Amino acid sequence: MERFRKTPNEQILRKGTIDYLRGEQTFKAIMFHGAIVKCRAFVTSRRFVACEESKWRTLGPLFFVIGLFIRKKIVFVIQLERLASISFDPKRISEFTLKDSDGAEFRIRLDGLFDKRDKWFDTITGAVKNIRPDAEIQRDEARLEFIQSQQG
Numbered sequence: 001m002e003r004f005r006k007t008p009n010e011q012i013l014r015k016g017t018i019d020y021l022r023g024e025q026t027f028k029a030i031m032f033h034g035a036i037v038k039c040r041a042f043v044t045s046r047r048f049v050a051c052e053e054s055k056w057r058t059l060g061p062l063f064f065v066i067g068l069f070i071r072k073k074i075v076f077v078i079q080l081e082r083l084a085s086i087s088f089d090p091k092r093i094s095e096f097t098l099k100d101s102d103g104a105e106f107r108i109r110l111d112g113l114f115d116k117r118d119k120w121f122d123t124i125t126g127a128v129k130n131i132r133p134d135a136e137i138q139r140d141e142a143r144l145e146f147i148q149s150q151q152g
Contacts, residue, residue: 002074004051006044014043014123016115020050020075021095021107038111039075043123045130048078048098050106076106081131086121086144093117 006012020037038053051072078100088096094110096117110117121144125137128146136147 004042004049004072004074007046009046011045012042013045013127014120016041016120017053017111018050019109019111021109037075040072041108043120043127045127047080048083048124050075050077050108078104078106080124080128083124083128083146085146086124088117088142090141096120 018039018041020039022037037050039050040053042049042051051074053072078098082101083098084101085099086096087099094115094117096108098106098108110120125144125146128135129137132146132148134149136149138145138147
């Protein structure tokens with residue numbers, strides 16, 4: 001697995017703790033098959049990156065500090081120029097799904113107490129507009145879609 005490393009032409013715009021929801025969310029899947037993966041998420045100026053949450057944090061303050069200096073393994077990456085849409089259920093205020101242009105979907109639940117879904121959406125849409133200034137963003141009650149306009 002590759003480890004997260006910021007490239008020189010990349011800025012971190014937002015970071016936070018998320019749960020990556022893989023597959024069906026049944027009791028058996030959650031308890032025994034890793035259906036929920038605790039991750040540290042980064043929205044950079046070029047991509048959305050989810051990395052494994054450090055296991056060192058649970059061992060005490062000294063290990064917490066050591067864990068800060070160890071690079072995290074990447075769970076998944078979406079290049080923002082390939083982001084096709086963000087879908088969400090208006091009733092579930094901390095969950096959304098990122099979909100890339102290849103059709104891969106990544107279900108996410110925000111884990112921070114003060115994390116707001118709309119702040120993440122604003123950061124992601126702003127970064128997409130910087131990369132693809134001609135992209136049109138269509139929003140309805142359950143979806144944000146990034147449509148690349150065709151230049152003649």
